[in-house]
Amino acid sequence: MVLTQQTHYDRQVAGWLILCAAVIFGMILLGGVTRLTNSGLSMVEWRPIMGIIPPLTDVAWQEVFDKYRQSPEYLKINRGMSLDAFKTIFMFEYLHRVLGRLIGILFFFPLVFFALTGRVRAGLMPRLWLLFVLGGCQGLLGWYMVKSGLVDNPHVSQYRLTAHLGLAFVIYALMFWVILDVLAGRRPAAGQPHALAPWGAVLAMLVFLMILSGGLVAGTKAGFAYSTWPLMGTSFLPPGLYSGEPAWLDAFEDITTIQFNHRIFAYLLFVLIHLFAWHLWRSGLGARARLAAGLLLAALWLQVTLGISTLLLHVPISLAAAHQGGAVVLLSATLYAAHLLRRGAPAA
Structure with missing residues (x-):
């Protein structure tokens, strides 16, 4: 059977969304590991742009560690933690944040390409832009969650954590549904x-x-x-x-x-x-x-x-x-x- 041009484009869009959904699945897993290893409060700053660059020198590591040692988690729970132990929990949270930025890149640039080349099926673009906006909100909500543990009580709010987890699943579910729609084509x-x-x-x-x-x-x-x-x-x-x-x-x-x-x-x-x-x-x-x-x-x-x-x-x-x-x-x-x-x- 000869595929129509739109069917060919649908498969391209579906493949891209499947990749994004798979990375989001990995993000949810990594978020769980970050929480379970008590690593979520190791980065006490939120730098959306420059935060992608990790500490690369001993001086840079010591500077980041000194900031952490002023946090409630260090003062009340991890006092006396070594720099090497800190590096372990830092890297879990760092990778979690970097993966979030990677998802944004994987989603935004192909979205623009597919939109400009007319490959997105009619009526689908609003849902794709909604997914992009929700992804940005997820990043903001993640930092809002972390901030709840950087005050006197070094534990994140269960309400904010649940909201952060819930939004991750909402994004995944919406994307999965769009994938099913695209793969199925128009309803008879x-x-x-x-x-x-x-x-x-x-x-x-x-x-x-x-x-x-x-x-x-x-x-x-x-x-x-x-x-x-x-x-x-x-x-x-x-x-x-x-x-x-x-x-x-x-x-x-x-x-x-x-x-x-x-x-x-x-x-x-x-x-x-x-x-x-x-x-x-x-x-x-x-x-x-x-x-x-x-x-x-x-x-x-x-x-x-x-x-x-x-x-x-x-x-x-x-x-x-x-x-x-x-x-x-x-x-x-x-x-x-x-x-x-x-x-x-x-x-x-």
Whole structure:
């Protein structure tokens, strides 16, 4: 079959967006490692342009280290840290910031090229520019988050961390959806959303809310509160749930309540995703629907296994980072299924 010129351009645009999405996935993983190694507050300055150049001499390293030694984290937690130890945590945060700048470059310049050469399908440019603006907002939000830990209390706000994580997933999800749109091409005139389509959208939103719940767990270090499963300590309902004043605030600030809510949310999603996958398999949309159902269940079981293992092994860095990556995989599988239902594809 001879490809039309627009189809050829669509594949170029999709390839570029897939590369950007893959780098964002790496960024989310690196962000998790940066947090888990307590490296996020090692750079006490935000220099969007000059910050891409790391310390290159002993004098430069000492200057950066001296600035860090004036920070609350050093004075209250890491007092006496050696320069060599500082270099390790600095490099995690430095690479995280450099990767963020790289994503901006990978996205902006090809976007301009595709726009000027007329390769972007009609109606797609507003969404691409929205992604670019959201990427800029993510950089600002990241620094706003870091600033919360450069005051008297050397810990970033769990609210700002969750917002930063949530926006990263929003950007990824929007980009992934655009990729699916571009690869699928225009919807056939007779195509209608499947009856399950609203449930696909609801499930994607629930997975996103689950990710925000995980952000609160990470921001408060609630994962360390109970390293047992399926019980929390010696009971399913641990003592102290919603015992604060006001009680609703415990959902955001009490580590016992936060971990309990994350577990309950996981149980709910476990049941709902299995039911959804069963209906998707029987949806009459053919092989692609069965593939989507299989991918969704595989992603779910992978994420559940990683989550329980992370908890039982007391949050090792490798497993905790993999669990964060697993959230990306699960969200991707959910979006793929939702997109398939939204297009109402004919049986394959």
